[in-house]
Amino acid sequence: MQDSTLSRRNFVKNTSLAGVASFAVLPSLQGQKAPSQKLKVGVMGLKRGMAHITGFQAVPNVEIAYVCDVDKDRAAAGAKLANTNQKIPTKVTGDFRDILEDKSVDILSIAAPNFWQAPATILACEAGKHVYVEKPGSHTPEEGELMVKAARKYDRKVQLGTQRRSYESMIQGMQQLHEGAIGKILHARTWYINSRVGIGKGKPASVPDSLDYDLWQGPIPERPYKDNLIHYNWHWHWLYGGGEIINNGVHSLDLARWGMGVEYPTKVSYFGTRHYFDDDQETPDTGVAQFDFGEVGASWDGSSCHRRPEENISFCTFYGEGGAMAFDFSGYKVYDLKGRMISERAGTPGDVPHFQNMCDAIRKGTPLTQEIEEGQKSTHWCHLGNIAYRTKSVLDIDQETGRIKNNREAMKLWTKPYRKGWKPKV
Secondary structure, X not given: OOHHHHOHXXXXXXXXXXXXXXXXXXXXXXXXXXXXXXXXXXXXXXXXXXXXXXXXXXXXXXXXXXXXXXXXXXXXXXXXXXXXXXXXXXXEEOOOHHHXXXXXXXXXXXXXXXXXXXXXXXXXXXXXXXXEEOOOOOOOHHHHHHHHHHHHXXXXXXXXXXXXXXXXXXXHHHHHHHOOOOOOEEEEEEEEEOOOOOOOOOOEOOOOOOEOHHHHHOOOOOOOOEOOOOOOHHHHOOOOOOHHHHHHHHHHHHHHHXXXXXOOOOEEEEEEEOOOOOOOOOOXXXXXXXXXXXXXXXXXXXXXXXXXXXXXXXOEEEEEOOEEEEEOOOXXXXXXXXXXXXXXXXXXXXXXXXXXXXXXXXXXXXXXXXXXXXXXXXXXXXXXXXXXXXXXXXXXXXXXXXXXXXXXXXXXXXXXXXXXXXXXXX
16 A cells, blocks of 8 residues: 555545545554654643643654644634744644644554544554544443554554553552551542533534535534534543543543442443433433442542532542541542541543653653553443443443443444444554
8 A cells, every 4th residue: 555545635535534544554653763862742622632632742853744733723822822832833734634644653642532542543553653542442342452462563552541540640649559558448429610611503504614524524424414423522422421420430530440449330221311401412411320349449430510519529539447538639638437438649630641651651661650551440440331321221231341241232332333344444
């Protein structure tokens, strides 16, 4: 296959999006020279990606070589931000494959919607790039497996953006927890609250001039444009996102898994509904997911439209034989069995340590704090929760593999349909 296969020029002129053979191997991009001390980054998706720009620029000797968004206005804003903090002007593109074609780029940093994260990661690994990918990192369990497979096949560093794994305060707190700060751990309760408003009922509308809607859809089966979907409400449609548990629950559930030292549960349930608004949202705004591991358990309690201000519950609380340990968004407190606080540490939040760790892994071989295989185990919990919710069932899980047992309806959601030519392959 020639270099021009992923060319945006040829893509636009000669093919339709639905017909692109996007997952073939790219021999010409394999075996690139090892990254120099200076690392060049391309950022894909410029909402959350704006934080990727400033985060990477805070790491010494890193250049934002490209900013990419299918919305021209967002791309322009990303370029303006990047160019404020570096002397070499960043390049602007609407198609991330331009970044993959550039052999000088070391890292693709992905902050695109959930349904783009796995396809873009796999293509980037295939093109010889290391990858920083936002949570959740996959849209289905199968995609999570394929991302890990791609990282291994192409020997790439792939970091999932559950950034608390790099917080000094979280690392210290988890060390204390594992050393017995509250004795044997029995359960972890995680929590998310917000006061989101309704999204209304979308109407057919003309695609904004600034938006390449065809490319925004990318690997997803085509649907007509409607006026209440982009740029955020796709989170609440199963075709594009996975609701609040995978949007925000993955952060706290990752802490639960980290603290308990477990991988896959034996049983998963998730019950809830869309209580607060009669609108297009398909995912629940209120619900509780349970994860059973036999000797220990975990739960996630989500309330997207009511902040429950009378309740003061920590982001993730561990309950043990000798007390409790409550982690907020970045710090922690330790309590005895009578509820008396016996120690605490304020948090050290921020994205930069996670980006620094990514760069150190490439430059020095430092272990990634949230390597894609480890990160996808936490994402997998959220996928299992959503599958349990959508099939109205309690899932039995093979604790060795994370696979669903004896439930054909649930296994239908292990994967999903793709537009022609976009099904990920490794």
